[in-house]
Amino acid sequence: MSQQQNHALPSYLDPNDLGPWGIYLKQVDRVTPYLGSLARWVETLKRPKRALIVDVPIELDDGRIAHYEGYRVQHNTSRGPGKGGVRYHQDVTLSEVMALSAWMSVKNAAINVPFGGAKGGIRVDPRTLSQPELERMTRRYTSEIGVIIGPSKDIPAPDVNTNAQIMSWMMDTYSMNEGLTSTGVVTGKPVALGGSLGRTEATGRGVFVVACEAARDAGLDVAGSRVAVQGFGNVGGTAARLFYDAGAKIVAAQDHTGTVFKADGLDVPDLIAHVSRAGGVGGFEGGEAIAAEDFWGVETDFLIPAALEGQITSKNADRIRARFVVEGANGPTTPEADDILTDKGITVVPDVLANAGGVTVSYFEWVQDFSSFFWSEEEINQRLERIMREAYASISQVAKQHQVTLRTAAFIVACTRILQARQVRGLYP
Numbered sequence: 310m311s312q313q314q315n316h317a318l319p320s321y322l323d324p325n326d327l328g329p330w331g332i333y334l335k336q337v338d339r340v341t342p343y344l345g346s347l348a349r350w351v352e353t354l355k356r357p358k359r360a361l362i363v364d365v366p367i368e369l370d371d372g373r374i375a376h377y378e379g380y381r382v383q384h385n386t387s388r389g390p391g392k393g394g395v396r397y398h399q400d401v402t403l404s405e406v407m408a409l410s411a412w413m414s415v416k417n418a419a420i421n422v423p424f425g426g427a428k429g430g431i432r433v434d435p436r437t438l439s440q441p442e443l444e445r446m447t448r449r450y451t452s453e454i455g456v457i458i459g460p461s462k463d464i465p466a467p468d469v470n471t472n473a474q475i476m477s478w479m480m481d482t483y484s485m486n487e488g489l490t491s492t493g494v495v496t497g498k499p500v501a502l503g504g505s506l507g508r509t510e511a512t513g514r515g516v517f518v519v520a521c522e523a524a525r526d527a528g529l530d531v532a533g534s535r536v537a538v539q540g541f542g543n544v545g546g547t548a549a550r551l552f553y554d555a556g557a558k559i560v561a562a563q564d565h566t567g568t569v570f571k572a573d574g575l576d577v578p579d580l581i582a583h584v585s586r587a588g589g590v591g592g593f594e595g596g597e598a599i600a601a602e603d604f605w606g607v608e609t610d611f612l613i614p615a616a617l618e619g620q621i622t623s624k625n626a627d628r629i630r631a632r633f634v635v636e637g638a639n640g641p642t643t644p645e646a647d648d649i650l651t652d653k654g655i656t657v658v659p660d661v662l663a664n665a666g667g668v669t670v671s672y673f674e675w676v677q678d679f680s681s682f683f684w685s686e687e688e689i690n691q692r693l694e695r696i697m698r699e700a701y702a703s704i705s706q707v708a709k710q711h712q713v714t715l716r717t718a719a720f721i722v723a724c725t726r727i728l729q730a731r732q733v734r735g736l737y738p
């Protein structure tokens with residue numbers, strides 16, 4: 310019997326195609342033997358607390374009515390209000406949003422910020438919408454999920470294809486509906502609207518900080534090291550620039566428009582300028598265009614998947630020639646690929662640790678909004694770096710103690726914290 314069949318699955322998922330939720334369940338199975346008496350509560354982690362599916366109808370510019378499928382899932386709120394981004398993508402599914410919400414619970418506990426885990430999404434390709442249509446869709450979606458979000462309940466943030474403008478519309482819609490000005494209902498807002506300095510770069514910065522910690526542990530100098538980045542958006546682009554500034558060579562970059570390679574390092578500022586002009590790395594003349602599948606075989610020290618989930622699978626993991634895989638994206642590596650990478654001696658710094666910089670500064674933003682007292686960018690970056698370094702240190706210590714991967718160690722630390730909170734709160738009623 311497969312591991313998946315051992316789980317009591319909700320009726321709304323297809324047991325033969327669990328999608329990303331199936332990956333998350335396997336990760337929980339791996340950690341259960343390390344939870345001691347808390348394992349009694351582990352089923353809590355295998356079900357989302359609350360999953361809301363909403364219809365999002367809008368009038369298109371040409372007068373037609375379009376309907377989109379929207380979700381908001383709160384996986385766990387034992388340690389604090391739900392927290393997690395909103396994704397606009399044509400392939401969004403309930404299984405994906407459930408998994409992303411669960412990874413947020415784990416991430417927030419792994420780095421010890423006082424949030425539970427949540428995630429949202431709309432099944433739409435936002436590039437097909439005009440700006441007014443995008444605004445109408447965002448406002449209607451916010452209104453529909455308004456019953457379960459709020460600064461003390463669940464705080465959305467940007468994710469793939471959502472940004473500070475979309476967060477502003479969400480904040481405004483929620484505020485209008487509530488009859489007040491609620492800056493703390495979303496994070497990732499513009500600075501003019503209670504956003505935090507440093508938020509835009511925070512995830513990429515966190516990726517860079519933990520990569521440096523892992524390199525230090527292994528005696529590798531980041532200056533002069535090689536880096537390959539998949540996804541050249543907010544996370545991948547920022548991480549690439551910070552590595553470049555630290556003297557590393559960005560040998561390959563890939564996004565949905567193409568893959569570019571240069572053995573002695575791409576000029577990252579030039580590449581960033583090209584991406585903002587052309588919409589992607591494709592067509593960049595400062596490097597050689599290579600086939601998408603050849604990206605995975607590039608010899609590098611750091612491989613940074615920073616696009617979508619399910620990118621490193623049993624089909625390409627064997628080809629990877631990196632010392633470290635540092636997961637900027639959420640869920641980029643399947644459990645089978647994880648095992649292949651471990652067998653090859655490649656250290657995987659897992660998403661729940663590596664990309665936690667974004668939610669860390671979101672936490673700072675939420676705190677600043679509550680107190681209406683704002684910190685300097687220097688202060689934010691220092692606090693961010695300290696939290697990331699401490700999280701890496703405690704997780705790598707648990708990995709050494711139990712002789713497990715950093716992913717399993719991060720899950721041990723996180724699931725222990727979540728289930729301890731569950732246990733002391735007790736089961737209502």
Ligand SMILES: NC(=O)c1ccc[n+]([C@@H]2O[C@H](COP(=O)([O-])OP(=O)(O)OC[C@H]3O[C@@H](n4cnc5c(N)ncnc54)[C@H](O)[C@@H]3O)[C@@H](O)[C@H]2O)c1
Pocket residue numbers: 467468469470471512539540541542543544545563564565566589615616617618637638639664665667668
């Ligand atoms: N932005 C954050 O603060 C944050 C925080 C934590 C995790 N993440 C995760 O990081 C990842 C990237 O997020 P982002 O905010 O940088 O998004 P983004 O929209 O800014 O960038 C996404 C990038 O992925 C690329 N991409 C899309 N499909 C691709 C494909 N099939 N092959 C190769 N590249 C592809 C796009 O071209 C783009 O460069 C996501 O998994 C997201 O969940 C983001």
